[in-house]
Amino acid sequence: xxxxxxxxxxxxxxxxxxxxxxxxxxxxxxxxxxxxxxxxxxxxxxxxxxxxxxxxxxxxxxxxxxxxxxxxxxxxxxxxxxxxxxxxxxxxxxxxxxxxxxxxxxxxxxxxxxxxxxxxxxxxxxxxxxxxxxxxxxxxxxxxxxxxxxxxxxxxxxxxxxxxxxxxx
Numbered sequence: 001x002x003x004x005x006x007x008x009x010x011x012x013x014x015x016x017x018x019x020x021x022x023x024x025x026x027x028x029x030x031x032x033x034x035x036x037x038x039x040x041x042x043x044x045x046x047x048x049x050x051x052x053x054x055x056x057x058x059x060x061x062x063x064x065x066x067x068x069x070x071x072x073x074x075x076x077x078x079x080x081x082x083x084x085x086x087x088x089x090x091x092x093x094x095x096x097x098x099x100x101x102x103x104x105x106x107x108x109x110x111x112x113x114x115x116x117x118x119x120x121x122x123x124x125x126x127x128x129x130x131x132x133x134x135x136x137x138x139x140x141x142x143x144x145x146x147x148x149x150x151x152x153x154x155x156x157x158x159x160x161x162x163x164x165x166x167x168x169x
Contacts, residue, residue, distance in 0.1 A: 068097060
């Protein structure tokens with residue numbers, strides 16, 4: 001008698017495939033969120049849960065994800081989100097509150113996902129920590145301002161010296 005294999009049902013194949021994808025997505029430290037077409041959060045990966053202090057047992061539908069962003073960036077984030085629901089991908093930089101995220105600064109990309117019929121069915125929103133980059137940029141800007149201030153002070157000093165030399169003659 002030959003070896004008989006029992007074929008997987010389509011549902012079993014789908015479950016196995018989803019489990020494989022879940023393991024892949026949960027292995028990255030990048031925050032990956034998926035929203036339905038109405039804007040409801042339906043998934044956040046392990047990296048995102050860790051970043052935002054969410055326990056595996058927490059109800060993500062109750063999580064105020066916009067509340068993790070500092071007030072001055074909320075409109076920018078919501079505009080990008082709305083553009084995603086309209087079919088446009090967006091890239092944004094946002095600063096988080098210390099209570100909302102382990103990362104001070106993130107760069108986020110929001111992309112619409114379309115079904116076979118072409119309609120937007122989901123939004124993919126993933127973000128990476130850019131805190132070190134932003135802090136370096138801010139430090140460089142501060143140094144440039146100090147250097148410019150020093151140069152302006154030198155120009156004024158030279159003008160004052162010329163003025164004083166002119167009074168001596």
